[in-house]
Amino acid sequence: MLPLIAHGDVLVVQCGSESFTGDVVVASIHEDWTIRRLGAVQGRPALTSDNRTTPPIVLGDGESIDVWGLVLWNLRQLYRHKDLSDGGCQSLDELANVSTYSTFLVRARGKSMAPLILDGDVLVVDRSIEAAHGDIVVAVYQGDFTVKRLGVVTGRVALIPENQKMAPIFVGGDEQVDIWGVAVWCLHRLQRNQAR
Numbered sequence: 001m002l003p004l005i006a007h008g009d010v011l012v013v014q015c016g017s018e019s020f021t022g023d024v025v026v027a028s029i030h031e032d033w034t035i036r037r038l039g040a041v042q043g044r045p046a047l048t049s050d051n052r053t054t055p056p057i058v059l060g061d062g063e064s065i066d067v068w069g070l071v072l073w074n075l076r077q078l079y080r081h082k083d084l085s086d087g088g089c090q091s092l093d094e095l096a097n098v099s100t101y102s103t104f105l106v107r108a109r110g111k112s113m114a115p116l117i118l119d120g121d122v123l124v125v126d127r128s129i130e131a132a133h134g135d136i137v138v139a140v141y142q143g144d145f146t147v148k149r150l151g152v153v154t155g156r157v158a159l160i161p162e163n164q165k166m167a168p169i170f171v172g173g174d175e176q177v178d179i180w181g182v183a184v185w186c187l188h189r190l191q192r193n194q195a196r
Contacts, residue, residue, distance in 0.1 A: 004050045005035060005074055012073035024071040024190045029057055035071065074188045102128035106138060112161040113147055117186050124185035136183040141169055147183065
């Protein structure tokens with residue numbers, strides 16, 4: 001399974017929001033900044049990680065967690081040709097390096113692209129990009145939209161799911177497939193605690 005937050009992801013953080021157990025937060029503890037999930041270990045407040053190899057930060061007596069902001073969204077780059085390392089962007093369209101005139105937001109449904117894209121994730125799709133092998137594309141197949149990786153399987157062009165339990169869709173022959181756009185970002189909502 002992919003990590004909840006990976007190196008290079010862009011996080012949307014709301015400062016000053018009330019946070020609850022289970023929320024992912026940007027916090028300061030022991031004079032260090034960290035991005036962790038609010039939790040508890042053996043009844044003591046803690047900052048935990050979804051990575052089981054990372055130990056939790058457990059608070060001692062009189063210690064507190066200074067929450068700076070609540071992580072609302074995680075934007076994961078899918079399109080491999082764009083380099084965002086220069087920074088200095090002032091707007092989200094500049095940061096995401098997309099054209100406002102050819103970019104659409106699409107909500108993903110289903111499990112065919114899990115664990116890369118989860119059911120309910122929002123995809124930033126750029127229609128101005130010509131799809132290449134390896135790109136995540138939004139395609140129209142038999143009159144319905146589908147999200148798959150464009151590639152080659154046994155010498156044939158195919159729309160390939162990330163979920164290994166699902167079969168690829170082969171392009172050509174009797175199968176009519178139109179590439180609608182290239183998914184350049186995946187916005188993954190970081191689940192807030194539901195028991196409030």
